[in-house]
Amino acid sequence: MDSHGIPNFSKRSAPMTGTSTATPSRFEHVPVAVFPDSAQASRAVARDIAALIRSHPAGGRPAVLGLATGSTPLGLYAELVRMHREEGLSFANVVTFNLDEYYRVLPSNPRSYRHFMQAHLFDHVDIVPANTHVPDGTVALADVDAHCRAYEEKIHAAGGIDFQILGIGRTGHIGFNEPGSARRSRTRIVTLDSLTRRDASGDFGGEENTPRHAITMGVRTILEARQIVLLAWGQHKAEIVCEAVEGPVTPQITASFLQEHDHVRFVIDRAAAGALTRYRTPWLLGTLSDQGLTWDAAMVRRAVIWLSRLRKKAVLKLTDEDYNEAGLEDLIRIQGSAYDANLAGFYQLQHTITGWPGGRDPSKTRSGDAPARPLKAASAGVFPKRILVLSPHPDDDVIGMGGTLCRLVEHGHEVHVAYQVSGANAVSDDALTRTLRFVFDAGLADASTDTGLRELCALHDASGTLPESPVVARLKGIVRRQEALAAARVCGVPAERLHFLDLPFYRAATGKRRQLSGEDTAIVGELLGRIRPHLIFAAGDLDDPHGTHRLCLHALRDALARTAGEPWVRESELWLYRGAWSEWSADEIDMAVPLSPREVLRRRRAIFCHETQKDLALFLGDDRREFWQRSEDRSRRLAETYNALGLAEYEAIEAFKRYAPEEFLRDLPL
Numbered sequence: 001m002d003s004h005g006i007p008n009f010s011k012r013s014a015p016m017t018g019t020s021t022a023t024p025s026r027f028e029h030v031p032v033a034v035f036p037d038s039a040q041a042s043r044a045v046a047r048d049i050a051a052l053i054r055s056h057p058a059g060g061r062p063a064v065l066g067l068a069t070g071s072t073p074l075g076l077y078a079e080l081v082r083m084h085r086e087e088g089l090s091f092a093n094v095v096t097f098n099l100d101e102y103y104r105v106l107p108s109n110p111r112s113y114r115h116f117m118q119a120h121l122f123d124h125v126d127i128v129p130a131n132t133h134v135p136d137g138t139v140a141l142a143d144v145d146a147h148c149r150a151y152e153e154k155i156h157a158a159g160g161i162d163f164q165i166l167g168i169g170r171t172g173h174i175g176f177n178e179p180g181s182a183r184r185s186r187t188r189i190v191t192l193d194s195l196t197r198r199d200a201s202g203d204f205g206g207e208e209n210t211p212r213h214a215i216t217m218g219v220r221t222i223l224e225a226r227q228i229v230l231l232a233w234g235q236h237k238a239e240i241v242c243e244a245v246e247g248p249v250t251p252q253i254t255a256s257f258l259q260e261h262d263h264v265r266f267v268i269d270r271a272a273a274g275a276l277t278r279y280r281t282p283w284l285l286g287t288l289s290d291q292g293l294t295w296d297a298a299m300v301r302r303a304v305i306w307l308s309r310l311r312k313k314a315v316l317k318l319t320d321e322d323y324n325e326a327g328l329e330d331l332i333r334i335q336g337s338a339y340d341a342n343l344a345g346f347y348q349l350q351h352t353i354t355g356w357p358g359g360r361d362p363s364k365t366r367s368g369d370a371p372a373r374p375l376k377a378a379s380a381g382v383f384p385k386r387i388l389v390l391s392p393h394p395d396d397d398v399i400g401m402g403g404t405l406c407r408l409v410e411h412g413h414e415v416h417v418a419y420q421v422s423g424a425n426a427v428s429d430d431a432l433t434r435t436l437r438f439v440f441d442a443g444l445a446d447a448s449t450d451t452g453l454r455e456l457c458a459l460h461d462a463s464g465t466l467p468e469s470p471v472v473a474r475l476k477g478i479v480r481r482q483e484a485l486a487a488a489r490v491c492g493v494p495a496e497r498l499h500f501l502d503l504p505f506y507r508a509a510t511g512k513r514r515q516l517s518g519e520d521t522a523i524v525g526e527l528l529g530r531i532r533p534h535l536i537f538a539a540g541d542l543d544d545p546h547g548t549h550r551l552c553l554h555a556l557r558d559a560l561a562r563t564a565g566e567p568w569v570r571e572s573e574l575w576l577y578r579g580a581w582s583e584w585s586a587d588e589i590d591m592a593v594p595l596s597p598r599e600v601l602r603r604r605r606a607i608f609c610h611e612t613q614k615d616l617a618l619f620l621g622d623d624r625r626e627f628w629q630r631s632e633d634r635s636r637r638l639a640e641t642y643n644a645l646g647l648a649e650y651e652a653i654e655a656f657k658r659y660a661p662e663e664f665l666r667d668l669p670l
């Protein structure tokens with residue numbers, strides 16, 4: 001404990017219990033505690049906060065907490081509420097200051113941070129309401145500076161922040177101190193980075209409804225806290241955590257300023273730690289066995305790919321010197337020579353490649369044919385297989401794995417495609433009214449039922465927009481359904497094997513937070529139970545700007561959790577593909593399906609069927625390329641990567657990562 005009665009988190013302190021025992025790395029400029037999962041980490045931090053609160057009994061100076069919002073601290077707040085209810089932890093002598101608030105968002109708005117704090121902490125503990133402070137996002141612009149100064153003064157008057165909780169944004173922000181924020185910055189109004197807005201857009205029902213400004217404590221305000229804990233969970237935070245921990249101190253990543261604080265600790269889960277040197281390239285820290293690690297197959301592949309890229313040489317051309325000079329002498333010692341290490345890595349890579357993504361027909365397999373890698377033994381011999389492709393939106397199947405989809409159909413499997421949401425939100429009003437006008441012009445409309453539709457067109461003529469209504473959403477959904485049907489025809493999937501699930505979570509009105517309910521899970525579960533697929537392909541692309549893919553994957557996880565005991569689930573295999581937003585890295589890929597130039601063109605034709613998503617698609621994000629271009633660039637780049645590693649030169653490759661359902665339930669990077 002230090003002089004304030006605070007558990008000591010100094011840079012020299014011992015690791016928290018339950019954390020990774022890996023040797024702290026010389027690459028890390030700040031103490032990092034790695035927990036197996038976010039629940040354990042949140043409980044450990046809650047215990048420290050409780051100890052701090054208890055060391056400030058009634059009558060004395062209050063414990064002053066700096067609080068964050070967002071998805072990260074949810075488990076922490078739930079644990080504090082539990083401690084209040086079950087262990088008598090009192091907040092009567094606690095004062096809180098929140099980091100930030102969206103500007104021009106009313107406190108009553110469910111997306112406001114004030115509302116968040118009430119819902120997740122304040123309403124459930126005995127804190128005095130007047131002791132809770134959140135910047136006011138409703139003050140007039142002319143009064144913002146005075147409000148910010150007053151906020152700083154209140155922190156000072158309360159005796160300063162004892163314990164500051166932080167999350168980290170993918171821009172590296174703490175609070176809303178976006179790239180470029182100065183170390184000396186104070187509480188102020190800021191403009192949010194486009195990546196931050198994209199990440200928040202799921203809550204606000206689309207980027208266009210997401211606030212552009214916020215009021216945030218400054219970097220200096222944060223660094224004045226006596227003790228700071230930054231929390232981060234999930235693979236999507238791994239890169240930025242690594243930059244903040246291992247990179248230089250820079251205003252471009254404001255979390256890196258924490259390196260200059262004496263009582264700071266990053267408390268992260270294993271997924272968020274994935275890019276740290278101690279996990280990504282642990283050989284740079286010395287012998288693996290000294291770190292409690294082994295040269296298993298995955299580690300060998302990772303090292304060999306890393307070395308090949310570093311030396312810009314094909315894997316089979318790497319020499320003993322390459323290994324030695326790059327710090328991989330341990331690997332050649334274990335493998336015997338560079339030659340053996342090269343082969344070990346090379347064969348693994350080669351075995352990811354298959355032209356038979358659903359396995360071969362055993363009756364047509366000749367002796368001497370390559371085995372049906374990389375499918376799992378349980379399903380490898382089954383032919384044809386029942387295969388379910390889950391496509392969050394109506395076009396993700398063809399964008400992410402159109403070539404493989406065609407292949408699976410051609411090989412004679414029973415391929416089903418389920419479109420999880422209607423995709424209506426991404427159809428422009430222009431696109432819908434154009435279709436309606438076609439119907440009227442062609443004399444196809446039925447006068448007894450179309451009156452409302454003609455009115456819609458008139459409304460669009462007058463105002464250029466359509467009202468948000470269930471009718472408009474239904475019609476837009478039908479437009480996308482027709483596009484999906486057309487694309488499926490290109491891929492050879494018969495209409496009776498297409499399933500339009502129209503999950504209810506997606507139907508939340510614009511600006512309303514989308515949340516999964518039991519109804520969504522039940523719909524996905526019912527389909528799984530009906531098809532009992534041997535193989536499931538799902539979008540593992542969590543970077544989409546509207547958060548839909550994440551929720552769709554959640555729905556699959558929850559549905560699988562419910563059916564986990566059924567025999568077909570144990571036999572099944574799950575493959576995650578990436579959509580328009582990012583690609584697997586070469587060392588994560590378990591199956592690589594090469595495409596011929598003809599197949600690339602066929603996939604392009606299928607993507608073109610999604611006409612409403614061309615040119616003016618509503619959700620292109622920062623990247624202005626159309627979806628077919630992204631799909632082609634991505635799969636060509638991966639083919640080049642494989643080629644540079646020394647594998648055959650293909651036109652394009654679609655890649656997949658395998659999860660056994662039980663692993664998926666445990667490790668899903670959400």
Ligand code: F6R
Pocket residue numbers: 067068069070071072073099100166167168169170173174175176
């Ligand atoms: C929230 C805040 C932000 C978040 C960060 C991570 O009060 O200041 O810095 O901590 O954006 O957000 P999540 O936790 O939602 O990933």
